Amino acid sequence: MKDRQLLIINELLDKENLSIDELSQALNVSSRTIRNDVDDINRTLSDLSITGISNKRGQLYFCLDLDARHSLSHSLKISSDTFLDPRERQLHIIISFLKAPHQVKIYEEQKRLNISKSTMDKDMRQVREFLAKYSLTLDTQQGAKIEGAERNIRTMIQQLIVENIDISQLTEKGSFEGSDSYQIVIDYLNPQVLKQTNKVAKELILGGRYEGVSAREAQISVLMAIWIRRLQEKQYLDDSQVSTLEIANTRIMKSVNNLLDNLELTVPENEKSYMTFILKTFLGEKEVRIDKWAESELLTLRLIDYMSDIEKINYRDSEQLYEQLNSHISAFLQRQENHIEVFNPLTEVLKNSYATIYQDISAFFKSRYSKNVSAGEKAFITVYFSTYYEESIKENNFYRIAVLCNYGEATGQLLAANISRNMNVEVVAVLGLQDINSLRKLNIDFVVKTINESTGMVPSFKMPPVPRKQDYQELKKFIAKADIKKHMLSLKQSPSVKKNLLKDTISLIESETRKNVSARLVDKLIEIFSEHHIEIKEREVRPMLQDLLTDDKIQIHITANNWCEAIEKTSQPLIKNKSINDDYVVAMEESVKKFGPYIVIGPGIALAHARPEDGVAKLDVSVASLAEPIEFGNKANDPVKIIFVLSAIDSYSHLNVLKAIVDLINKPNKIEELFNTGDKESFKKTLFGVEK
Template identity: 40%
Template sequence: MTKRTDRIIHILLLRPNGMTIHELSENFNVSDRTIRNEINTINSILRRSGLSDIYQNRGFIRLNHAKDDLMKIRELRLSGDDADYYTPKERFVIILFDILTAHQPIFVYQEQDKLRVSKSTIDEDMRMLRKFLSRYALQVMTSVKTGIYIQGSERLIRTMLVDVITQYGDLSRLINLDASYQDTIAQSIQSFMPMSLIKKVRLTYIDKIHEVGVNGNAANDYQLILHSCIWVRRLLMSNQIAAESHDNWQPDEGKIKAYITQTIKKFELEHVAEDEFRYIYFVLNSFNSTFASTTSGWIETQLLTTQLVTYMEEKLELPFSSQEDLYEGLYNHLTSLVYRMHEQIQSYNPLKSIIKSSYADIYQCVFKFMTTYFQEQDITISDDEICYITVYFGTAKMQIERDQELKYRVAVICNYGLATGHLLAAELEHKFNIEVLAVLSMSDIQVLAKLSIDFVIKTIQVDTGQIPSIKLPPIPQESDYLVLKNYLNKNKAAKRAGQINSTNLFDDVLTCVADVYQHIDADLIKSLSVVFKSHHLIVNEKEVQPMLADLLTDDRIQLRKSVSDWKEAIQLAAQPLIEDQVINEQYVHAMLESVVKFGPYIVIGPGLALAHARPEDGAKKLGVSVLTLATPVKFGNKDNDPVSLVFCLSAINNYSHLNVMKAIVRLVADPNKITELSQIDELEAFKQTLFQQELQRK
């Protein structure tokens, strides 16, 4: 039995619903014919053992065997005769962890003897190792006395270790302490990170934070536990980090701090330096979407979210900006992503390859935008992060395109994260006459009893009581959809008509009005809302954001004024909002302080500044004002100074000012218009130039 035949059997054992030959060929990066030949070989082995062939039907395959026969097939896998053969990937992992765990000098010739390879092969393996480590600015060094060792930043070594384990290992089985996970790569990883260490960290995590997967995102929990294990192991090996930018932080009291403190006690880590404590606190918090961000981080994420949604809307010609759930979920995700990118902390996505192939058009658009955005900051964003973002847009696309035919009512239970659960729900609604009433995590399972549903679709084996259920992978393949189709045919659920989307109808009416009258104001929106409510049509007001022209009244526009410096420019721009009691003096002080503390980040484009503070710093209402300067002033931004156009924004949440942000983003992309606006000294002409793109509601 070869490695490939053994692994094909392993995959089929894990996929009781079966799969297609083409899916397997893509998995192994070989032709369908090669897989068919492997299937013939496996059937020969099964026959010699008195077992029936693999079930095949038009390219679909499955181990259609009884329980006892499946146990015999598992035993066949354990009797493979190629235990001494290692693939290049396995040799790479073995060498890396041998170097990292050696208690005495280790030399290349020793690895050659251990792996039973030629001199030329071990030389190629070492070249592969050096090339891989160079991505992290790490070097493989050799010495007659000390043997092979890795030289470079301790932080980058830890980052590299996270990447190796997530790329080459099975993180789910590792963190879940799967005793059967004992292949070559697993054994090498466990030589560095023993199961006993993982178990102790996992139990501490459950004790101080929550049960793994209970919040609906097991993959996120796995990452936090993995980072913790690597941190503990490197400290036990006496490897310390050097202080860096975020090390002045003071960790807040809470679950994360309590968890770190308890971990230190469990492993008897004496005299943990403050730099180390702050390091792991920051890393763990960087996966938390509710992580409190700085003022500069807040506006960066706001702009990034708005620019990304606008870009995707233009490229895919879909009304993504009408999807409130998309904007709010994306903003929360990007808040933590921006922190990870700046600190070179990569996220792990267990469904990356499936997302890339299943949502190729969305992935390509997200990839182009995000790589360009971060390249300007000399930061590389990983495929894992891009695929997480793809999930949000994939969900939104399915929601936009879903039909309004009669539907089965179902609930989805997903333990891979609510974003993945919503993507599965949207995919199901797109492919079948299904209406998903709720996407739940394990902790919300008690809600099922309160829902009027026909059945449950789940991604984990869980008891749903009296409610029928079917288990599917989080991102199903065609073979899985066939199983669901058969299930629907056998279980006739009560179908009900889909509901009218009142908010979409409201937005369509506004668009028609705009086409005729060329303007939408707040009074019209309010009046129309009353009419809808009188007919029992509930409108989600979060989706009805005022436009820049609605908020920027005449008294909030100041043209061609003179100021002495950037501080006076912000104070003058904010004055109309103070007079209208939109903001208070504390808000102005916070705007000035944030520039002093974080630098001129508010200069977001050539000649354009967006003065703002966080909502809790004194914003009372949604509002915006604008100031143009007779003589431009410098804010200290070498790329975009001097500034001639200053907006002052008061935002009270993350969504109501979306249209304002879109208008400002369009200005950033049009430096000539900024110059034109700064030279206008007549109010009506200024408004006509600024609002010309808002003549109809988008």
């Protein structure tokens, strides 16, 4: 019998039934091949006087009692752990090569896996193709060894593991037993090390934004376990690979040192910096550099504009989308600079469930971004856009529910929006495991959860984070069985109030909490006021460019000998207006000297800025055209002809101004027209599109 046929028998002895489609997909062959294999198997079994495989509407199964099953196993000399499917074999082969470089021979692996030479040759081709995705090669001159940059090897291991097992089981199950793939991973990472990294992951997450998110906990645990395994094998990064990391988090560094001490490992300092940096980005505790802050805001706005235009959906309206996406992209840019990739366990699900959004995001990065972006990063970004897409469809009759998600806030919001679109629900709360005790305090009908966790007296239903059609059918059955009734949405007309209500509300919140209000909260307040038919003046809180850029802040054809002088002269109207002080001008110049000409945001245009704490009194903007273009040191976008100076005071009020300036990047003709304009009225007409 062929290896594949033995595997089919083995699988059917293990399970009650399997569909032909499932086997076809698992074994990477056509449905016809599976049917032919079953015919061959049945002829062999008939010769042994054993009942063959039955096929009922594409479902395969054995009609054998326990004794007959043992007899079949004995006759064919197979057991439940003898054969692995192609995916499991690929995992086994790569892990074997990693565990003993230059020691494992291909023919030895073939014998160990109990497969034919042709099957092994096919497996090896697939292994090489998989490694090539990470710029890795396989040297088989003297035993097999995976070769390439250490960073790439670690990233490859992460993705290999995520593609083969549900890593959340590593923290949920509390024991290290499971399928063949699961056991291969556990053996490689070492159960004792995983227990240690699980403990560190829980401690780091406690009290942070990802507390109770078991998926993030598992990601961190696996990341550290892979790192430890490579360190134990003395596979270190080059100093050059971590030279740009900025490490300032003593809490994380202390946890890293404690882990190494517990495992009695002494490693180079650059390895400690590497892991501390990775943990910072996974925990959302990054300290964003001023140059990356600017680059992040611009890239976020460009991406939102692109997606709005290409998909004909107004993503620009959501400040929540902007804030969440900007936070992710700021961390993404720092990971890219340090050649660190993240892995996303939901990548394939998101690529299939939100194919158009994923493809459009991919097209944006391919055409508008100079570096390669991993599938995992694009999948994370897909979550944010998919959430807004799902929330764009609302219905009136509803159930009150809470979502309990262990994959993180963004995925929880996506699940909530998906359910809202399909099931007429009002999502009262999206919670992590740390909030589970809050359920009893909520006025809800039931809970949708992504994890097997008791919700006490509150009815609950488990769904995957990206539900399929059949999941909703099961949810409807659950609702019918539990006899849960819908509520009727009633809107009450509220009177109009004075125009500065929004600003007064924000001021009150900031006064009471002693914290700055986020763009997301401002967006939510506007939404709430709108739902209650309360008239507000949003432009008082988030003014447009033309609201701030008055004649006294526009300068035409100023002369400057260098970029420093250009910034200083463009800043003068803001100093005169007491919007900024001299310290802010110095801070802008120092940022360029430290981080390079990042303020040159597009061909011929610069946007000078610094942090609010560097000397900003109020939101404001000024602009100047230069008499002669000036080199700022940006090869791609020099020389600069138009320069803006922006003074931002918070995370939300400047966004409309920034959007208008960013819009100029895509209109080089407009930059040229502004540069050639000789008076303020013509300048304003060109900039704003109409006379002010």
